[in-house]
Amino acid sequence: MILDLLAAILIASGAFFFVAGTVGLLRFPDLYCRLHALTKADGLGLALIAMGLSLLAGSAAEILRIILIWFFVALASATCSHLIAAHARRVDRERTDD
Amino acid sequence: MTIFLGVIIFILLASILAGLARVLRAHRPEDRMLAAQLFGTASVAILLVLSRMMDMRALLDVAMVFALLAAITLAAYVVLAGRRLL
Amino acid sequence: MKTRSETARDTHAYPGPSTGLVVQSRKISRAELARRFLLRLVVLAFFWTLLTDFRSDALVFGLPAVLAAAALVFLGPAAPNWQLSLRGAVAFVLWFAVQSVRGAIDVARRAFTPSLPLHPGFRTYRTSLPEGAPRILFLNTITLLPGTLSAEVMGEDIIVHMLDIRADLEADLHDLERRVATLFALTPETKAQS
Incomplete structure (x- = not known):
């Protein structure tokens, strides 16, 4: 029961950070600021949801798999955000050259 | 718990859709890449919750594939778009 | 190019x-x-x-x-053999977890504040970390720290995008650099060489 409650709190706060990421995406003025919002807020959102679901998981194998999925996403998202920012900067330079 | 998870999925879906609407109205094409970033994380979260709610372990495998593909897709997009730049 | x-x-x-x-x-x-x-x-x-x-x-x-x-x-070129210090790794992971939570809370606070408190801009930081795993870890961690995002790498210069350009970037990144160096058991070069 307490475990369920703890899981619910973790999952709800995870969803809260996803909403925060989207609000940032809608309100922030440029691409780079929006990247901050998506990478940081959504990253923590997924981590919290994964933790909450691990508490509800039926088996150890399931928990390991959830952790593995989270790990892949976490590993990729910072690198992806760097790739997007670097690409956008190159496009910016190209535009000012014209 | 099922209702609670359903509400969570609804919130996550709404946040993806709102983000997508914003990205589609964006001024610069690079903003579309943000959609990939948003999708990569949020769709995995939705699948994880859905797998618990429906008690379907197979959805975890779908989430895993999404997680891996999102990163590869984005890297490929950046490389191809960069090549067009040069 | x-x-x-x-x-x-x-x-x-x-x-x-x-x-x-x-x-x-x-x-x-x-x-x-x-x-x-x-x-x-x-x-x-x-x-x-x-x-x-x-x-x-x-x-x-x-x-x-x-x-x-x-x-x-x-196959391929052999990567240099990084020595990870176990104590460094545990300390780094704990510190990193706290920082990424702080980063997410910071960005959420800015998003929800009606006046939208942002002073975005780019700053450059010159790193002394070697190419390879230490530098990649450094770049990715910058992105998850509060208010900073590694935008581009040009040789040893890292261009960082900041949500608030008035923050003390130099101090934060110097601290991070020191932590990464500890994690990989890197030793500072003698003064005579540098």
Whole structure:
């Protein structure tokens, strides 16, 4: 029961950070600021949801798999955000050259 | 718990859709890449919750594939778009 | 574009003279290579069995795949042998967890504040970390720290995008750099060389 409650709190706060990421995406003025919002807020959102679901998981194998999925996403998202920012900067330079 | 998870999925879906609407109205094409970033994380979260709610372990495998593909897709997009730049 | 590729090639000459930190790395021997192969074999086999719910019939595909993937260690240039310090790793992971939570709360607070408190801009930071795993970790951690995002790398200069340009970037990144150096057991070069 307490475990369920703890899981619910973790999952709800995870969803809260996803909403925060989207609000940032809608309100922030440029691409780079929006990247901050998506990478940081959504990253923590997924981590919290994964933790909450691990508490509800039926088996150890399931928990390991959830952790593995989270790990892949976490590993990729910072690198992806760097790739997007670097690409956008190159496009910016190209535009000012014209 | 099922209702609670359903509400969570609804919130996550709404946040993806709102983000997508914003990205589609964006001024610069690079903003579309943000959609990939948003999708990569949020769709995995939705699948994880859905797998618990429906008690379907197979959805975890779908989430895993999404997680891996999102990163590869984005890297490929950046490389191809960069090549067009040069 | 030409200058970019040149700097990229330059930094491959590792450890460069301008690198402030040296690595305690050995030359890779044949025994070392075999050790790495076995290590990979075990790790990959573990992941395979995990992904297939420990079913033995799945090993028909798994065994060749795992062997082939582990054999990749013999191809390509050998990565330098990073020594991870265990205490450094634990300290780093704990610190990193706290920082990424702070980063997410910071960005959420800015998003929800009606006046939208942002003073975005770019700043440059020159790193002394060697090319390879330490620098990649450094770049990715910058992105998850509060208010900073690694936007571009030009040789040793890292262009950082900041949500608030008035924050003390130099101090934060210097601290992070020190933590990464501790994690990889890098020792500062003697003053005479730099």
